[in-house]
Amino acid sequence: GAGVSQTPSNKVTEKGKYVELRCDPISGHTALYWYRQSLGQGPEFLIYFQGTGAADDSGLPNDRFFAVRPEGSVSTLKIQRTERGDSAVYLCASSLLGSTTQAFFGQGTRLTVV
Amino acid sequence: ILNVEQSPQSLHVQEGDSTNFTCSFPSSNFYALHWYRWETAKSPEALFVMTLNGDEKKKGRISATLNTKEGYSYLYIKGSQPEDSATYLCAFITNAGNMLTFGGGTRLMVKP
Numbered sequence: 001g002a003g004v005s006q007t008p009s010n011k012v013t014e015k016g017k018y019v020e021l022r023c024d025p026i027s028g029h030t031a032l033y034w035y036r037q038s039l040g041q042g043p044e045f046l047i048y049f050q051g052t053g054a055a056d057d058s059g060l061p062n063d064r065f066f067a068v069r070p071e072g073s074v075s076t077l078k079i080q081r082t083e084r085g086d087s088a089v090y091l092c093a094s095s096l097l098g099s100t101t102q103a104f105f106g107q108g109t110r111l112t113v114v
Numbered sequence: 115i116l117n118v119e120q121s122p123q124s125l126h127v128q129e130g131d132s133t134n135f136t137c138s139f140p141s142s143n144f145y146a147l148h149w150y151r152w153e154t155a156k157s158p159e160a161l162f163v164m165t166l167n168g169d170e171k172k173k174g175r176i177s178a179t180l181n182t183k184e185g186y187s188y189l190y191i192k193g194s195q196p197e198d199s200a201t202y203l204c205a206f207i208t209n210a211g212n213m214l215t216f217g218g219g220t221r222l223m224v225k226p
Contacts, residue, residue, distance in 0.1 A: 003157070004157070033213065033214065035214075035216070040218075041218055042118075042120075042203055042216035042217050042218040042219050043158075043203070043214075043216045044216070045213045045214065045215060045216075048213050056213055058213075059213070091158070093158075093214075101163065102148065102160035102163050103148070103160060103214065104157075104160070105150075105157040105158040105159075106157055107155075107156065107157045108157070
């Protein structure tokens with residue numbers, strides 16, 4: 001596709017459930033980022049992939065959060081045993097070569113844990 | 115934890131006013147600074163990628179400057195229009211990694 005695509009656009013889940021959020025980056029972009037934005041704050045880094053490998057996962061808040069990118073393209077962010085504090089907009093971005101080239105963002109997935 | 119701060123947090127201006135806001139970041143280990151515009155219900159859109167001290171970039175009525183020695187960047191909007199209303203985010207990258215560390219953003223509202 002022409003841009004970064006994230007699905008679903010909205011997800012409401014019950015506390016304790018498992019969710020998966022998907023990101024389709026721009027074709028050919030090797031760098032992929034996941035960010036989380038809580039109300040009133042700037043995006044918070046979660047994880048960065050270069051190709052298939054997680055080059056930096058230092059932003060994942062705890063072991064309930066996990067992300068994969070098995071073929072170096074589509075990425076899935078997985079959250080186990082969701083908590084109300086996980087409610088946020090989850091943004092995905094991709095870029096061609098990393099941090100000196102501009103990143104293109106998807107529209108985000110709004111996750112609400114009730 | 116890197117401290118990237120943006121000021122002001124929000125700004126209301128009249129159509130036609132020129133305005134500017136600030137992004138402050140650590141002056142050591144600088145690698146790049148990005149500016150983004152994020153309109154409600156849309157994806158953040160890249161405005162500028164800045165890498166060199168003294169860089170000045172311009173895109174239409176929007177321009178940005180960069181001072182890596184003192185750790186700040188200014189974003190200027192000349193003759194604000196209602197369609198400029200958005201949250202403007204800066205993001206800092208160190209030479210130790212590739213992640214973007216975002217500031218909290220400046221929310222701009224331009225009244226017609």
